[in-house]
Amino acid sequence: MLTAQSATVVRATLPAVGAAIEDITGLFYEKLFAAHPELLRDVFNRGNQAAGTQRQALAGSIAAFAGYLVDHPDDRPDVMLNRIAHKHASLGVRADQYPVVRQHLFAAIAEVLGDAVTPEVAQAWDEVYWLMANALIAIEARLYAGQGVAEGDVWREWEVAARTEETAEVASFLLRPADGAPAPAFKAGQYVSVQVELADGARQIRQYSLTGAPSAATRSIAVKRVPGTAGTPDGEVSHHLHTHLREGDRVRVSAPYGDLVLEAGDAPLLLASAGIGCTPMLAMLEDLVAARHEGPVTVVHADRSPATHALRIAHEGLTAKLPDCAAHFWYERQAGAGHRSGLVDLTDVAVAPGTRAYLCGPLPFMRAVREQLLAKGVAPADLHYEVFGPDLWLAAA
Template identity: 50%
Template sequence: MTIAPNSAPHTVPELDPDHADLIRATLPLVGSRIDDITPLFYRKMFQAHPELLRDRFNRGNQKQGAQQRALAASIATFATHLVDPTLPHPRELLSRIGHKHASLGVTPDEYKIVHEHLFSAIVEVLGADVVTPEIAAAWDRVYWLMATTLIDLEQSLYESAGVQPGDVFRETCVVQRIDDPSGAATFIVESATPALPLPDFQPGQYISVGADLPDSARQLRQYSLTNHPGSARLAFTVRKVPADSNTPAGEVSTWLHNTISPGNRLQITLPFGDLTIDPAATTPLVLISAGIGVTPMAGILEHLAAETPSRRTLVLHADRSAITHPLHDTVVDLVAALHNADLRVWYSALDHGRMNLAEVDLPEDADYYLCGGAGFLQSLHAQLLAAGIPSERVHFELFSPNDWLLGSYGAAPSV
């Protein structure tokens, strides 16, 4: 079953009443078995297409189950909105997924692969006697409504970038590496083909970086751009992710730190991402981050220092100490270069406690940008709502498959 592209990226089509009734009736059942369905789906898909796990999907997220949970939650949230349009609109969910897909070079044909193995897993888990032709048709409709909306959005992103779908990868040369006292490293790259310079970007966007790992896999990871747009060079900062008792060491961050130096070639993608500021706006900005989440904020500060240094800006950051604070000196210098900016930090090693916005005089009419770990974002998002900040003024980035759940989807179904 296919649906002709007919949905603008900011709209979500509707289910017909019969399908809506079936989705409403079966959503609890699908939700209760989603932890069985999604792992089986990925096993089936990777068995049929091992290159997707090797070269496209984040193997770390697969091992931890993060990608499985993200897929389940996204489809359930989309389906829930279709049967109850009074719930928050999933445009943020769709935008976040669409930008991530464009950064990975996803093409329309790949949605057919996902559909084949996802629906095979649904039938295998729930049973053909439960998944009647009518129920299958209703969920098929949900899938293709979501897929087609994303395909349309991704097509618009590719068109805006001036490329064909999936043609987002570029060969670059590393021209500089800056090792930060925090242990992070900033890599500055330029096009390996001088006649084809790297494109401009919006402050807060990211690129995907391709790593050719020792086992011949080509893994992709997203990193925020930390330099000012317009130089034909792109800079991104990477913190080496160590192993702990629950997660393995970061494959790509370790590879970058251990093997990449000036003169090396590096494959990246064109910039994408929707955590961007409006360069023409004059309203105050509040940039809130923790740990390596400072990177998109550094990029935004670079832009402000160069273009609108008088814009009221409040920078809030949480970390263990000034030494572990990535880009600490850069951020301090950038804030000092602005005419109306303040920096406040919370360092746990100095017993500053957790970031508490009740201690801060939040500017009126500000836009709030957040980046950090899931627990940090959940806490700060709740604090902002408690402070009366409208949700439409809160923007966030986690670089984790479930990051959009921290936005207006607090009431998303438990799957």
């Protein structure tokens, strides 16, 4: 992996690069989009760019990867790389785009750090970049081959078979391939990218978890209308889908990807979600029910109220179909009989030894649940998570 000479240089310069990494990534995106405006228009999430979250996620992944190489020069962080590669594959990222990224990233590094970037420093960080890039390229090639598609050619036309208003904020869409061919296989917990053309001609892309059973002939997604917050716009794609997508309409959908999938085995399972994070958990529950799973399953969900809990009836119904399943639902308000009030508190929730936990929801929720599960003896390697949007978990680590 990382050569001894480069490891020494990276270790010595990592504090300086880490301190400036957000400035570097911010300038990198400016340079990249100035040279290739089509990438901001058609690939990168404009909302995340406006909010700065994509810059934070990139900064976090670079710093985490470099730090890992310094501490483990003969190894690589495969969990992080796999998560990034799945996101890239769902967007149709190609190997020939990595040299373009390298060009503008290193131009930003040189501009921000100035004379500190000696030829020796540039060579060491170039080695870091290509170790990460080539690992991602190799993983993405395997992911494309696994779906039987050419590199980057992940898109198909799908038709909306039905639309259901689940809550005031969430609509679900039942989809079928427009060409009548079989739907591609997926694993419970995975997602697809959805690409829409907006009024200004931009083709924006967002990922949505598949909610139905992997064995079904159709595919279903649930889309929450994302409101803007201070300084950020409303979610462009979610508002477009809510406003325009109706039964009979067509939409471009990618092949399924994602690394938050159930591992084979009889280990006790815990599926924890909050808000729209329940969507991958529903697919997992569908899969467990279809497989007649008999092992212990604990379901944890948090929401503002029963009325805002999207797909609540399905969530409750699937847990009832499993022979050894304990369900715990927390609502901040209007919690009824059998439900809990307030935020998730696992103090009196039994967590069996050897439990594998799967988390999806807002970062504060996942961090709180992770901390509680670690305190209950769940091994860090058995805690798996999915983040909607840029992965800021590493950025804040």
